[in-house]
Amino acid sequence: MATVELDEGEVQRVAEFLRERIRIEHSHDKDMDPRDIDRVQTDHRYTYRFARQRMATGGDENDSLKMLVTALQFRCSHGVNDLTFQDINKELLQMGICYPRGQDIEGSDIVYLLIRMHKKEKEKGEQLKRFALYFLEKHDRHFPNRKMSLFMDCSEAGYSNMDMDLVKFIISLFKQYYPLKLGSIYVYEMPWVMNAGWSIIKSWLSPAARNKMRFIQKHSIGEYFANDQLTARYGGSDPWKYQYPPNEGLEGEGLQRILPLLQNEKENEQEIKALVTEMVYRYEHGGAMPPPVEKPVIKDDIEVSPAPAEINEEREEEPSNIKKVQFRQEREQSPVIPSNNRAVNSRGIMKHNISLDNNTPPHQHVGLLLDVSPPTELLFHTQEKVPKCNITLTNLSSNLVSFKIKTTSPSNFRVQPSMGVIDSRGQFVVNIICQAEDLNQIKDDKFLIQSTSLNPDSKTGQTELNYHWRTVATELILENRLKCRISDSVNNLFTQEESKQINTQQIDSHPQNQDIIGIVRSVGNLLMEVEHMHGILKKIYTLVIGLAFINFVLIVILLRA
Incomplete structure (x- = not known):
């Protein structure tokens, strides 16, 4: 089913509809966990995700409600809220059949699944399903704004290693129970004997979701991963080798500190989350401890992403001979807010989120600030005489929000405007005009959008805004990235929104x-x-x-x- 153009206000209305219907009709259902029902009422981002994903594939409020109810029933029947580290078969950890490591070029966290190490046995399959569910739940709780990509290493595997039920279960987690969480699916060095199996897996996905699949070889893996994010096995420079339990480095230190807390995971939940956040920061910053800066207020588990390293700003008056620049140390920054917080390019800032607490002090961040459309890509059409895009920014907060746009190729684009202020609940349209003589020049270009909250009494002149951006703490800046894509047809089969969403239709029925x-x-x-x-x-x-x-x-x- 094709993705439809979404009205942000309508998505917010449906999210509120979901909360109300769950409260009235399902608050005492025995097949739902009371903790999940409470979460629906308090975590507005949670219901927003279900509303947006279902509506993006042509569904209405009742379809969104059905999807949410099914997810809540699944969580209850599988005891998701009660899954702990003690429930995981430690043999799976010792084997190293599934583990997280690094990120792809889009900023999604990577989870490796080594197909050759798995045999289709019912008991082991159930254990691996439980492990996948536990890991995905913890990742979603600790890093709700980070996407997750699957790296299925099929090298040296045969059809006897291909567990269709397991793959179907993992796909259903992203498709039905964790909406807007999937980044990409990388299938590495798939042997020909698995072609039949993957043809079935593709049938479970929508065209948009299939567009997220990447069949890669060792010679092409560099298109999707930075060299320092790959181990030597995959041709990268990362010297890390999987070992459980790790006995050295940050992994060893983190495990020694977290294992005692995992003995009573529910009571130590906040300490575990703080420790995980600290260790992730240290991993991404070469072992350095997080700065002792007062953290912004965070609501509904929505985390604020710090600012990126300095890059050239996009200015209309810059000469056309400016050299292309790159985002430096993208891999070493804190996680980028994924595409479920929509981002824009030039002058915009982030999109997607939830209503904010009116009692929150004006200098504190709560959740996301801006909703940005389109979310992940700027689509330029070759048939247009002057290729251009429009981005709509919606201020979701009760405060003023300032935004700022940067790009890797300032000479290729004209952004009107590239910096500005949006009133509370207001909207702003940013125009991006491609000035490149050849559209092929922009296929690798990216945009970076930054946003920050302003005090109600802040002056919004150009001088004041420039000073604000020079002095604002990096911890208070939200960021997102967009990539450029070229289309030969105005009526392209995959719209920008469709490339982000996963179809929730049950094709295999x-x-x-x-x-x-x-x-x-x-x-x-x-x-x-x-x-x-x-x-x-x-x-x-x-x-x-x-x-x-x-x-x-x-x-x-x-x-x-």
Whole structure:
């Protein structure tokens, strides 16, 4: 189903509708956890995610409600709120079959799944499902503004390692129960015997979600990952090797500090979260401790992202011979607010979030400040004489918000304006005009959007704004990134919004798809038998070679005798 153009006010209304309906109709349901019902009422971002994802695929408020109810029932039946580290099979940790490490170029955290180490056994499959659910839940709680990408390492794997039920379960987590959380799905060095299986997996995804899949090889992995974010196995410079339990470095220190807290995870939840936040900061900043700066007020687990390293600003009067610049140390910054907080380029700031507490002091941040549309990409059409984009910024807070836009190629774009102030609950449209002679010049360009809250009595002249941005603490700046994309058709199949959303339709419930699944599974069973026979033939071949060698030796001995 195609993604529709969304009205931000309507999404907010549906999110409020979800809270109200859950409160009135489901507050005493036995198949829902009371803690989740409370979360629906207090964590506005949580209901916002369900409303936005379902509406983006053509659903209405009732479809969004159905999706939320299903998710709450799933959480209750699987005891998600009560999952602890003690419930995880430590053998999975020792094997290293699944682990987090680094980020991709879009800022999504990467979780590696080593397919070759998994065998399709029901008990192990259930254990791995529980581990995946536990990890995703903790990541969503600790880092609600960070996306997660899956890196499925299929190298040296065969069809016997391909657990369709496990993959389907993991996809359903992102598609139905953790909306707007998925970054990309990387499939690394997939052997041909898995083609049939992946054709089924693709059928479970919408066109937009399939657009997030990346089939990569070792020679192409650099298109999606910085070199220092990859270990030597994948051709990178990161010397890290998986080890459990880790006994050195930050990983070892973090484990030694967190293991005692995990013995009573529920009571130590806040301490664990603080420790995880500290260790992530130290990992991303070369081991340095977080600065002793008073943290902004955070509501509903929404975290504030610090400012990036200095980059050239986009100015209309800059000459056309300016050299292209790059965002420096992007990998070493605190996490970028992912695309569920929509971002813009030039002059805009972030998008997506929730109503703010009116009693909050004006100098404190609560949640996100701006809603930005489009969320992740700027789409420039080759058919337009002067390619351009419009970005709509909506101030979601009760305070003034100042925004600032930067780009890697100031000479390629004209942004009107690139800095400004938006009134409380107000909207602002930013125009971005492409000035590049060849659109291919902008395919690698990116935009960075920064926003910060202003006091009600702040002056908003150009001089005052420049001074404010020079002196504001980096911890109080929200940021997001957009990349540029070129389209040959104005009626492009994938809209900018669609590329961000995951279709929540149950494709595999269609009878025709069920027939296809049955056929492919039969083919899969045949492939497994072929693999088994191939293994037997290899052993027979080795035995024949060995016997031939022995016969040769015996013949030589007999001839010499």
